[in-house]
Amino acid sequence: MSDGIIDQMAKYGDHDEEESWRLFKAGYMMKSPEARIADLKQTDLWLEQQTQVTKEHASLLTRKRELESLHRALRGAGR
Numbered sequence: 222m223s224d225g226i227i228d229q230m231a232k233y234g235d236h237d238e239e240e241s242w243r244l245f246k247a248g249y250m251m252k253s254p255e256a257r258i259a260d261l262k263q264t265d266l267w268l269e270q271q272t273q274v275t276k277e278h279a280s281l282l283t284r285k286r287e288l289e290s291l292h293r294a295l296r297g298a299g300r
Contacts, residue, residue: 242284250291254300257292261285 249257264285271278 246287246291249288250295254292254296257288257295261288261292264288 249260252260264281268278268281268285
């Protein structure tokens with residue numbers, strides 16, 4: 222995963238991966254639109270640097286799409 226998202230998810234290290242992801246998304250929704258976009262761009266940069274697709278890569282792509290959907294929904298709600 223991108224270093225930024227790994228660092229952010231590390232705050233939830235006392236939880237399993239799914240719970241950490243749920244908590245990360247809850248925090249993501251509280252961020253400003255600019256901060257959300259910065260997270261997505263940082264993830265894109267990490268993905269571009271990868272030379273082969275791995276299970277971690279595929280997982281991050283799925284999660285990034287989920288974050289993009291959250292961002293669009295929040296923008297639609299005026300946030």
